[in-house]
Amino acid sequence: MTEGVIEGAEIECPLHGARYCLKTGKVRAVPAICSIRVYPVHVVGNDVLIELPV
Template identity: 50%
Template structure:
């Protein structure tokens, strides 16, 4: 497991960009006490998703308004058509942890709207 950051580094409704040696930049999200981690770079362009607009469990890219589901990584709105990588999150005390990334993650289990009941996804939100 890799420690990404502490929970208190990400206020509710906020996104934090994290750069760790040997990994692509990551985005850490806190939405109503649930924490998610994705790759930070939009799949449509080189925009930082941490600079985007968080609404519930969706992040909107600041450049072209493509939206992604934080639970699955699925692209929800055009021009984004490729998913972003999501990581299962584990909370250990105050630490936000993800598994060491290996290979490509393929989002699954989302039928168009980003809803908790469509679990069976790559991302497991962690609650405080």
């Protein structure tokens, strides 16, 4: 998804064109049928911090 196109609160997969909600990871457009994982993100100064599960 690092190459995905973001529009509003959705991201489009560059490989198959499926769309996902950036906030929940839920599928918004086929061909995907499974949600993707999302992680809380915080911007602190010039740093982007991603909360990963332990």
